[in-house]
Amino acid sequence: MKEQILETKKLLLFEEIHGDKKIVYRQHKEDERKEFVKIYEKRDKEYTFDFEGTTIKKIKLEGFREIPSIISDFGYGFQDNTLNNFFRYQFDDKRINTLVINENSESKRKDKTLVLNLKELEGLISNTNQEQRACNDTKRILIKNFLIEVFPQLAFDHKETNNNKQLILRNLNQKLVDQLTADDIEKIGSFYVDAAKKFKRADIVKRMSFGLQKNAQILTLQEIIKRYETLLKDNPSESAWQAFFDEYITLFDTRYAHKIDYKNIATGITKYPDLVLVDIYGYIDFYELKKSGMPLMKYDSSHKTWYWSKDVSMVISQASDYLQKSKENAVNYTKAIKEETETESEEGLDVNIINPRVIVVAGTTKQLNTQKKLNHFKNLRESLKDIEFILYDELLERLKNLLDSIKIK
Template identity: 65%
Template sequence: MKEIKNTEKLILFEEITKSVKKIYRQNKDDEKKEKFLIYSFIKGNIDYEYDGEKIKKIIIEDSDEFPSFISQYGYGFSERSLNNFFRYKFNDNKIDTIILSESKTSTRQKSSLVLNYDDIELLLKLIRQEQRACDDTKKTLIKNLIVDIFPDVNFDYSETNNNKDLILRNLNDKLIAKLTANEIQALGEFYVKATQKFKAGHIIKKMTAGLMKNAQILSLQEIIIKYEKLLTENPAESEWQKFFDEYITLFDSRYVHKVNYKNIATGITKYPDLVLVDIYGYIDFYELKKSSTDLIQYDKSHKTWFWSKDVSMVIAQVSDYIQKSKENALPYAKTIKEETETDTEQGLEVNIINPRAIIVIGHTKQLDTEKKRNHFKNLRESLKDIEFVLYDELLERLKNLLASIQTSATLTPDNCPDDLPF
């Protein structure tokens, strides 16, 4: 073992055995002159000893040099807060090693955390920025106190926390939980002022679209949770009717109005569960059955599948809606306009031209063979102006819609995906 470096407080020693080179540290103030292993050069890596409560080793991969953020004398990360975190605050019992890499993406590998150099450098930049902002805030608070107590002293009052990056990083869910109603109102007023900075209409449109997207995401997340609960409970048709009546215009924006059909004479003896008007003024009838309703039955003599009794009845039912609405198209449209008219708004103009009926019913788990699926597909596509939507299909569409909105958060309003199509 030979001495390779002598500083004011330390002596470094080198020990070479076969293909491994080890570096030790000795404190000059240590009367026992104990030597502590700092790191070893092994197979192109630097194995760095670390005294964390959980992290015991740092491997500097594919290198014989230290990155700027690691101490060559065995004291871990150069940045104190980062070092303290991995030494004392990191408490995952399954992780004992950190691998530092210039080429690999930051990820987890079994009992190791791989950290890319660039990610650490960015983190250190943010920490330094935060520290500078904190120091600036402290100075400003001191100066403002002097101004408040001694107004004749030649200082100007300054606003604190004017660091843009610091403010933006703190706009998170934890902050929302701490805000009062007045503070939220102040944020809203700030947002209005901020939009006035931009004269270009497309920028304001984009910012507004972003807020609308976030609101839509929150609404869809709530709708999906309630929908999944109903699908599990398999409630009565009336419960599904309440759900669709409350939420369908939120998850299918084609529809802009629900018609209170029970106040409207249509010549129909039994009312559909929902009557919806789309953005073009066309009418759709919705009929809701239970998710457990049998879809098809087997005909042994012909070795084929046909509609179940319940489905046949609902097909006849919605066919009657469609036929009666066509026969009474003009008085139906007139009555809708009169019933939806208010003292401030004109009544709704609707088109009773080829109205559709959408039947929400059943579950794909009933179609557990390819033959069943094919026969159901053929039966489904044979109907004119009548569409079938299975409950789990709709749930999947809701989830896909949510995913597409989340994915398209950075898109402009002009090329965002459409809402859920039936």
């Protein structure tokens, strides 16, 4: 026989006793059919709630004298809406049909049941609520900051967003790392260094700063290598390689301290190399970038030997012309660079045009598929004066070796 035990504004609660088992029901006052809906069954310290989830059909409480606050007394599942909606509608693992909440047991899977520790579950709810509050706070701050920017006469103070430490720390994970660019890492690095200054011990600051620098180098090189491999696979136009080297050359080749915009410098020279770089000692190198799929050599069947292809011969001739013109115009060139690179606060660059080099990047080792071919290429390459010929995949190997050397430091 059902006996009424509680009345709320909208509900009536009843209980029914069967030996050592108690069953509690709810009844909606507006329900004309006066239907009884079972909330839970209770035996000793165990409660069993019905749950209308996609796969979760029961929630059991083990070892409780009273229903913990995270569960609705009226049979609607979890008090927290986010958790409730997840297990009701988004948990779709058909191998699980029951949740067990226990105050003492560790969280684990047991057959078709997930056992959840109460304290861990409460911690989860606290974190999700904190995340939601932080999200709402951020939205309000963004709105205020927008209004201040558009309407400065409004009486709002500009605020920075996301100053919740736990929220920030929770998001420092691999998923975030995968989304970061080199610029993002540099910004985080600046924050890291500022944070390190909080400590008075110089050894801690030095160690933290060194660790940051190393990790930033690793992440930046990994990004560069990934893009390089994609370009090498696609064999794009020369302009694509020029854009890549223009952006990254000073990052992966630490010999170079500056990149010169050659075409902005009036020297009387009409032909321009793809890149002009200044090393840490002030000496200039010219880069000429061709396609990675460009043919390297041709075979002379009458002499049974290999010689430079027409395309490579033209590049070498062009490189020789750069060297000759730069030497002939050395005085004007160095003066023009100094004037062009001068700023309001700093003097321009002093460069040296003494035995400049041209680095030609073209082709890959795939074309050197026999030992004889490789030997002839080596001889041809070493015969060049002041011109260094590098294959694209050789340069990729240099990048990978640089990455490995940084990792083991």
